[in-house]
Amino acid sequence: MARKPLTKPRKSASQERSRATVDALVGATARILVKEGFDRASTNRIAEVAGVSVGSLYQYFPSKEALVVAVVDRHNRDIMQFVRGAFADVAALPLEKAVRAMVAVAIQAHRIDPKLHRVLAEQIPRTGRLENVEGFNRENYALFRAYLEGHRDEIRAVDLELAAFVCVTSIEALAHTAVLHSAQKLSDEAVEALIEEATRLIAGYLN
Amino acid sequence: MARKPLTKPRKSASQERSRATVDALVGATARILVKEGFDRASTNRIAEVAGVSVGSLYQYFPSKEALVVAVVDRHNRDIMQFVRGAFADVAALPLEKAVRAMVAVAIQAHRIDPKLHRVLAEQIPRTGRLENVEGFNRENYALFRAYLEGHRDEIRAVDLELAAFVCVTSIEALAHTAVLHSAQKLSDEAVEALIEEATRLIAGYLN
Amino acid sequence: MARKPLTKPRKSASQERSRATVDALVGATARILVKEGFDRASTNRIAEVAGVSVGSLYQYFPSKEALVVAVVDRHNRDIMQFVRGAFADVAALPLEKAVRAMVAVAIQAHRIDPKLHRVLAEQIPRTGRLENVEGFNRENYALFRAYLEGHRDEIRAVDLELAAFVCVTSIEALAHTAVLHSAQKLSDEAVEALIEEATRLIAGYLN
Amino acid sequence: MARKPLTKPRKSASQERSRATVDALVGATARILVKEGFDRASTNRIAEVAGVSVGSLYQYFPSKEALVVAVVDRHNRDIMQFVRGAFADVAALPLEKAVRAMVAVAIQAHRIDPKLHRVLAEQIPRTGRLENVEGFNRENYALFRAYLEGHRDEIRAVDLELAAFVCVTSIEALAHTAVLHSAQKLSDEAVEALIEEATRLIAGYLN
DNA sequence: AATGAATGAGTTTTCATTCAT
DNA sequence: TATGAATGAAAACTCATTCAT
Numbered sequence: 001m002a003r004k005p006l007t008k009p010r011k012s013a014s015q016e017r018s019r020a021t022v023d024a025l026v027g028a029t030a031r032i033l034v035k036e037g038f039d040r041a042s043t044n045r046i047a048e049v050a051g052v053s054v055g056s057l058y059q060y061f062p063s064k065e066a067l068v069v070a071v072v073d074r075h076n077r078d079i080m081q082f083v084r085g086a087f088a089d090v091a092a093l094p095l096e097k098a099v100r101a102m103v104a105v106a107i108q109a110h111r112i113d114p115k116l117h118r119v120l121a122e123q124i125p126r127t128g129r130l131e132n133v134e135g136f137n138r139e140n141y142a143l144f145r146a147y148l149e150g151h152r153d154e155i156r157a158v159d160l161e162l163a164a165f166v167c168v169t170s171i172e173a174l175a176h177t178a179v180l181h182s183a184q185k186l187s188d189e190a191v192e193a194l195i196e197e198a199t200r201l202i203a204g205y206l207n
Numbered sequence: 208m209a210r211k212p213l214t215k216p217r218k219s220a221s222q223e224r225s226r227a228t229v230d231a232l233v234g235a236t237a238r239i240l241v242k243e244g245f246d247r248a249s250t251n252r253i254a255e256v257a258g259v260s261v262g263s264l265y266q267y268f269p270s271k272e273a274l275v276v277a278v279v280d281r282h283n284r285d286i287m288q289f290v291r292g293a294f295a296d297v298a299a300l301p302l303e304k305a306v307r308a309m310v311a312v313a314i315q316a317h318r319i320d321p322k323l324h325r326v327l328a329e330q331i332p333r334t335g336r337l338e339n340v341e342g343f344n345r346e347n348y349a350l351f352r353a354y355l356e357g358h359r360d361e362i363r364a365v366d367l368e369l370a371a372f373v374c375v376t377s378i379e380a381l382a383h384t385a386v387l388h389s390a391q392k393l394s395d396e397a398v399e400a401l402i403e404e405a406t407r408l409i410a411g412y413l414n
Numbered sequence: 415m416a417r418k419p420l421t422k423p424r425k426s427a428s429q430e431r432s433r434a435t436v437d438a439l440v441g442a443t444a445r446i447l448v449k450e451g452f453d454r455a456s457t458n459r460i461a462e463v464a465g466v467s468v469g470s471l472y473q474y475f476p477s478k479e480a481l482v483v484a485v486v487d488r489h490n491r492d493i494m495q496f497v498r499g500a501f502a503d504v505a506a507l508p509l510e511k512a513v514r515a516m517v518a519v520a521i522q523a524h525r526i527d528p529k530l531h532r533v534l535a536e537q538i539p540r541t542g543r544l545e546n547v548e549g550f551n552r553e554n555y556a557l558f559r560a561y562l563e564g565h566r567d568e569i570r571a572v573d574l575e576l577a578a579f580v581c582v583t584s585i586e587a588l589a590h591t592a593v594l595h596s597a598q599k600l601s602d603e604a605v606e607a608l609i610e611e612a613t614r615l616i617a618g619y620l621n
Numbered sequence: 622m623a624r625k626p627l628t629k630p631r632k633s634a635s636q637e638r639s640r641a642t643v644d645a646l647v648g649a650t651a652r653i654l655v656k657e658g659f660d661r662a663s664t665n666r667i668a669e670v671a672g673v674s675v676g677s678l679y680q681y682f683p684s685k686e687a688l689v690v691a692v693v694d695r696h697n698r699d700i701m702q703f704v705r706g707a708f709a710d711v712a713a714l715p716l717e718k719a720v721r722a723m724v725a726v727a728i729q730a731h732r733i734d735p736k737l738h739r740v741l742a743e744q745i746p747r748t749g750r751l752e753n754v755e756g757f758n759r760e761n762y763a764l765f766r767a768y769l770e771g772h773r774d775e776i777r778a779v780d781l782e783l784a785a786f787v788c789v790t791s792i793e794a795l796a797h798t799a800v801l802h803s804a805q806k807l808s809d810e811a812v813e814a815l816i817e818e819a820t821r822l823i824a825g826y827l828n
Numbered sequence: 829a830a831t832g833a834a835t836g837a838g839t840t841t842t843c844a845t846t847c848a849t
Numbered sequence: 850t851a852t853g854a855a856t857g858a859a860a861a862c863t864c865a866t867t868c869a870t
Contacts, residue, residue: 591790639854
């Protein structure tokens with residue numbers, strides 16, 4: 001009787017190959033977006049950079065838009081993974097400490113891949129359909145709101161929905177603008193100062 | 208001292224005509240951007256809607272991009288005219304009243320032509336060259352900073368540069384997000400609530 | 415004299431399987447041609463509908479064209495089987511009765527799978543090579559001519575070749591046009607009337 | 622007072638140029654269809670052969686299909702011009718003479734550009750929309766029917782609609798098949814024989 | 829054999845821009 | 850100056866066919 005294989009069954013070769021192709025395509029798209037901009041990111045160019053044929057591209061992505069969406073999703077996933085973890089760490093902290101941490105996280109999040117973030121923010125035409133940015137922000141609101149709900153006694157009476165909107169929008173905008181629109185990489189001091197100010201802004205608002 | 212001319216120098220007939228053509232082209236571009244989106248705004252279509260030939264379009268604008276820049280500039284000019292006026296009105300007001308007014312103005316400014324604003328914000332690929340949004344914001348910073356300088360005694364000691372950045376970025380983001388990302392037109396109550404919160408955010412921060 | 419085998423020679427398992435695959439492929443092609451048209455009938459789609467891989471498709475058919483030829487052949491075979499039988503039945507009948515039967519048969523033949531017939535007639539690009547329609551008609555001529563030869567005494571003196579051409583072409587065209595170009599399915603009365611007229615046309619011509 | 626120009630106003634240069642471009646495109650399409658077949662007739666190839674740019678092609682024809690339709694229309698127009706004239710000439714002739722003339726005309730019509738006719742008949746996928754062949758035949762029916770109506774006394778009592786269908790379909794099929802499916806050009810004798818037989822077929826049927 | 833991922837030439841179509849009139 | 854016909858590079862996408870597993 002044949003011995004059962006001792007190793008876990010490998011992913012079938014074909015599955016692995018597909019996966020590699022998809023990854024290569026998404027990666028190539030991101031790279032081109034960053035290096036050459038949205039307009040230069042033609043499907044033929046993407047396939048070429050990914051080292052696969054256009055045909056393969058269309059085997060996995062029904063349109064150029066789908067490819068961009070995949071890049072956005074991957075980037076958002078990376079960011080949210082980071083943000084989610086931070087919110088978990090912060091859940092038990094008192095208001096000011098928590099806010100300080102959240103602001104720091106927001107800035108860190110924008111520094112994950114700032115060039116890509118900038119391109120996605122500025123060059124990708126938002127079609128009505130791809131409201132992934134929306135969805136992305138929705139989770140941010142929800143996380144922040146959850147924190148506020150757990151710390152109601154530390155803050156003045158507020159409409160939590162509205163407060164979450166005000167805080168998340170402000171923090172996001174400050175981090176985004178500071179990280180992306182500053183000519184060079186932000187110095188550590190600049191980051192410190194920004195955290196200080198933003199914390200004061202938000203904590204002051206919630207008190 | 209040379210006398211100022213009492214009448215505006217009369218444009219020659221051809222100058223006036225040129226001006227009319229340019230206006231028609233910019234107007235047509237804006238209209239198409241709003242109604243059909245950036246992708247549909249071909250130069251031929253723009254010329255057609257403007258009632259001139261493509262050839263004439265290229266007589267006045269060296270490229271499609273120049274046309275879009277003109278639309279952006281015109282929109283920014285309209286907004287800044289409004290904003291500048293508001294800052295002048297507000298210069299003498301005490302902090303909280305002034306902030307409230309500025310917030311209201313920011314929201315009003317986004318409501319000048321929200322559809323166009325949205326298209327310009329979401330669909331226009333920002334090439335490295337057209338940093339007119341930057342320029343646009345720079346004036347905002349300057350105006351706000353000037354106000355702060357004039358009211359130093361009402362606010363806690365701060366780095367005015369940084370404070371202006373924090374305030375302008377936050378106000379702008381709140382107004383932008385509220386006006387553009389809300390499914391429907393904002394109700395008057397919603398606007399009131401937003402003004403209230405934003406004022407508290409900013410005034411609290413500066414105190 | 416060698417005894418004929420009493421049972422058909424049993425195909426080997428693999429032969430049967432091959433046969434099944436081929437049938438599935440031809441069937442799938444016909445189905446797609448009818449339901450979605452020639453342009454939609456890609457080899458990948460055909461393989462998918464047939465439940466085999468594209469690779470297998472190319473194991474059995476060297477090209478897409480070969481597949482279409484197979485469908486045409488099968489359809490022609492079905493029709494000719496029917497027609498051949500009818501001619502056999504009719505061989506002994508006197509002219510008018512025979513002609514009436516032949517006309518009826520022609521119409522029936524076009525109704526075997528009218529949708530497929532229509533697609534094959536209208537959408538399949540005839541390359542120079544696949545003159546199977548020719549071959550198809552050649553047998554028709556031959557059968558008709560054979561009938562005429564057997565009934566020379568009932569008809570006026572004619573060039574049988576030419577007469578067969580005239581009769582077969584006319585009958586075929588009437589049946590084809592009536593069945594395929596009529597908006598709806600032909601009513602029984604319409605079919606009756608058509609048979610009547612066609613019979614008169616042909617019988618009158620031969621008398 | 623300025624003298625009126627003595628010559629008719631020329632077509633404006635641009636009109637002439639447009640017209641020339643359109644003609645070149647339709648001509649090129651027809652030529653390619655004949656020489657290389659439908660499948661080779663890509664829009665780029667057509668434009669190239671026409672000596673204009675693809676852009677110009679799409680300025681005048683919204684799609685490849687539109688171009689083919691134009692070719693079909695032009696060919697049908699040429700044919701119908703010929704046929705219409707013939708029916709006019711024949712209106713007063715007695716049945717047999719008229720039928721003979723009509724048959725001759727049908728054959729002539731198919732010889733106007735037999736290669737093109739063949740390609741149009743065999744290779745052009747009939748989409749549901751382009752029922753120009755239908756329209757084309759409808760006029761044929763109408764003309765024939767009109768003749769029959771004017772000669773009711775010379776023919777047996779018949780349903781004119783049905784009779785026209787039978788006659789037109791048969792004549793058309795005979796001419797079509799003879800001209801297009803004969804390996805070589807038909808000899809004059811062959812044409813004579815065919816006219817003789819077809820006349821007998823139709824005249825016999827109507828008597 | 830069977831599979832299905834990969835290929836890539838080729839197709840249609842668009843549109844910013846030029847230029848003869 | 851105005852016109853609008855003409856240009857042609859380039860883009861998105863398809864699909865018959867191949868070939869490694």
